Amino acid sequence: MEIIKYPDRSQWKGITERPYSDNRAVLDTVASVLEEVRSGGDAALITLAARFDGVALQSLAVTSGEMAAAEDLLAPELKEAIDAAYRNIRVFHAAQEKAEEAVETLPGVRCWRKSIGIERVGLYVPGGTAPLFSTVLMLGVPAQLAGCSIVVLCTPPMKDGSVHPAILYAARLCGISLVYKSGGAGAVAAMAYGTESIAAVHKIFGPGNQYVTAAKQLVQQSGVAIDMPAGPSEVCVIADESANAAFVAADLLSQAEHGPDSQVLLLTDSAPLLEGVQQELRRQLELLPRASVAGKALEKSRSVLVRDLDEALALANAYAAEHLILQCKDAETLAGRVINAGSVFIGPYSPESVGDYASGTNHTLPTNGFARAYSGVSLDSFVKKVSFQQLTRAGLESIAGTVTTMAEAEGLQAHAEAVRVRLGSSK
Ligand SMILES: NC(=O)C1=CN([C@@H]2O[C@H](COP(=O)(O)OP(=O)(O)OC[C@H]3O[C@@H](n4cnc5c(N)ncnc54)[C@H](O)[C@@H]3O)[C@@H](O)[C@H]2O)C=CC1
Ligand SMILES: N[C@@H](Cc1c[nH]c[nH+]1)C(=O)O
Numbered sequence: 001m002e003i004i005k006y007p008d009r010s011q012w013k014g015i016t017e018r019p020y021s022d023n024r025a026v027l028d029t030v031a032s033v034l035e036e037v038r039s040g041g042d043a044a045l046i047t048l049a050a051r052f053d054g055v056a057l058q059s060l061a062v063t064s065g066e067m068a069a070a071e072d073l074l075a076p077e078l079k080e081a082i083d084a085a086y087r088n089i090r091v092f093h094a095a096q097e098k099a100e101e102a103v104e105t106l107p108g109v110r111c112w113r114k115s116i117g118i119e120r121v122g123l124y125v126p127g128g129t130a131p132l133f134s135t136v137l138m139l140g141v142p143a144q145l146a147g148c149s150i151v152v153l154c155t156p157p158m159k160d161g162s163v164h165p166a167i168l169y170a171a172r173l174c175g176i177s178l179v180y181k182s183g184g185a186g187a188v189a190a191m192a193y194g195t196e197s198i199a200a201v202h203k204i205f206g207p208g209n210q211y212v213t214a215a216k217q218l219v220q221q222s223g224v225a226i227d228m229p230a231g232p233s234e235v236c237v238i239a240d241e242s243a244n245a246a247f248v249a250a251d252l253l254s255q256a257e258h259g260p261d262s263q264v265l266l267l268t269d270s271a272p273l274l275e276g277v278q279q280e281l282r283r284q285l286e287l288l289p290r291a292s293v294a295g296k297a298l299e300k301s302r303s304v305l306v307r308d309l310d311e312a313l314a315l316a317n318a319y320a321a322e323h324l325i326l327q328c329k330d331a332e333t334l335a336g337r338v339i340n341a342g343s344v345f346i347g348p349y350s351p352e353s354v355g356d357y358a359s360g361t362n363h364t365l366p367t368n369g370f371a372r373a374y375s376g377v378s379l380d381s382f383v384k385k386v387s388f389q390q391l392t393r394a395g396l397e398s399i400a401g402t403v404t405t406m407a408e409a410e411g412l413q414a415h416a417e418a419v420r421v422r423l424g425s426s427k
């Protein structure tokens with residue numbers, strides 16, 4: 001891990017840049033995969049599964065038999081854990097369902113908005129390095145609450161050509177039956193353009209590695225919407241001398257183990273804490289089954305010694321982390337001053353892992369600085385808010401002058417006439 005001491009502002013750009021920011025090779029690969037799927041459909045997806053996942057598939061769709069069998073393949077404690085997480089995520093997302101009141105902007109001029117579920121949505125569930133069945137809940141629960149009518153789920157097959165039973169169990173909980181064995185850019189292309197077996201959707205959701213994220217960004221050109229660029233994972237921890245070095249190191253490693261292109265960032269005003277965290281990282285890393293993945297991510301990560309916590313917060317706001325953990329005195333006050341972050345974890349007992357799985361918040365969050373402008377996935381991501389208005393004749397009379405004056409000033413006479421003709425005052 002690179003250690004940077006007391007950087008001045010001119011060095012901030014180097015700190016806030018992600019290690020994969022120059023991803024032209026990835027974009028080139030992804031562009032050709034998209035074209036392959038657009039022209040080759042299902043057969044191309046089967047070829048891609050062999051090329052990138054090393055799996056020889058006969059067909060892409062998970063059968064209803066495989067869906068039904070999944071539950072019995074899971075240990076009871078895992079099923080209970082998934083059920084508990086499902087409930088918490090549902091409670092948190094259901095609370096986002098707020099009906100908006102109609103507003104009378106003038107007497108007789110009534111305006112309102114209605115949330116309508118996006119009809120066809122595509123969910124991407126990562127599975128390259130690990131089958132992230134938690135992501136099924138993060139996407140499936142809000143899709144279910146929003147009432148999306150067609151929900152397609154794509155995930156890379158495991159080496160034996162199956163989909164992990166926990167993914168299928170979580171999908172069933174969320175009422176999803178259209179599950180396909182397809183990963184990476186190919187899966188994104190399939191959901192964007194459609195193939196013989198996979199329906200094209202209106203919006204694609206979900207996290208993934210650089211290939212998935214690049215594919216989501218590229219397919220937007222064909223008119224499909226996406227939630228946001230989400231992946232590779234990252235975390236920023238702000239810690240002071242009051243923090244427990246073992247907790248901080250554990251949080252950094254929990255994101256480093258996601259993939260070699262994950263990035264973690266420690267910001268501290270305490271040299272002893274920084275030293276303690278480096279020691280803990282070395283100690284804890286050795287104990288991890290995924291030590292080599294986490295080790296690669298750490299090589300591209302940074303620990304920064306700053307002058308004070310104000311500077312730490314300013315740097316964190318500039319970095320705009322997917323996850324921001326505050327392990328310092330007065331963490332709540334600091335949290336109130338956060339401007340850019342996907343999700344914030346306050347105090348020593350709020351590890352990011354709880355948000356990754358089960359506290360209720362969504363783990364599909366903007367990475368690569370996109371938290372400056374994007375929110376994480378929520379119920380809102382799965383609905384459109386359609387606005388409505390209804391005027392009485394008296395309402396139209398009161399607003400007529402405003403509209404006709406503005407329309408004529410813009411040189412749009414027909415707009416003005418559409419008001420006047422109703423009031424019998426056409427020129
Ligand atoms: N920001 C967020 O909200 C979240 C992000 N993540 C991130 O999702 C990612 C998951 O990544 P993975 O485990 O890799 O699974 P993945 O499912 O995203 O990617 C696997 C697929 O990548 C494609 N691929 C692999 N190597 C390729 C190559 N050389 N050329 C073209 N395509 C290739 C293959 O099609 C493969 O099926 C991690 O980076 C993790 O940090 C995970 C959860 C949440
Ligand atoms: N940490 C991941 C989510 C995750 C899934 N499983 C474990 N963690 C992210 O939000 O980037």
Ligand SMILES: [Zn+2]
Pocket residue numbers: 233254255258356
């Ligand atoms: Zn995680």
